[in-house]
Amino acid sequence: MCGVPLNVRIGNYFNMQNFLSSASCISDILHNLGYHQIALLGYDSRFAGSAGFFRTHHINAIDFHNFKEMLNINNDNLNDFSGFWGIKDSLVFDYAKKYLSHIDSTKPFALYIPTADTYFPEGYVDKAYCKGLDTTYNSAIKCNDKIISDFVSWVQR
DSSP states (O other): OOOOOOOOOOOOOOTTTTTTOOOHHHHHHHHTTTTTEEEEEEEEEEEEEHHHHHHHOEEEEEOOHHHHHHHTTOOGEEEEEETTTEEHHHHHHHHHHHHHHHHHHTTTTEEEEOOOOOOTOOHHHOOSSTOOOSSSSSHHHHHHHHHHHHHHHHOOO
C-alpha cells in the first residue's frame, strides 16, 4: 500500500501506535481526496502492527474482536492453524457484502480485506465453503481463490 520495501526488525508490533508514519501510502492520498476507508480483518488488528498501520494511514479497521461481538461468532467460525487464529475469510467477505449493500455510494470509499486463510505454512481450508478439498496448503489457496472470486462476481453483479 505504500510502495516501499518493508525492511524492519521483527519484534513485538502488537502495541505499536504508529507504523510507517513517514511513508506516504495510497490510503493517505485517498484520505486527502475525501475517501472513507475501512479494513475488514478476520484477525486481531494488533497482529504484525496492523492496528498502528491502519490508524497512522487513515483507515478504520473492523477486526476479529469487532466481528465476534457483531456477529456472535462461535468456535465453528474460527480458523485455527499454525498458532494463528481468526474468523474464516468466507465470513469476512459475507460481512463485506452486507457492508457494501448499505454504504452511501455517492461518497468515495476504499475497502481493504486482508485475507488470513492462506497464512503460511499450513493455511486453512473452509470445509463448509469448499467441499471436497483436502487440508493441504494448496487447497487453502484454491479455497481462498474461490471465496475471493465469488466476492468479485458478486460486486460485478
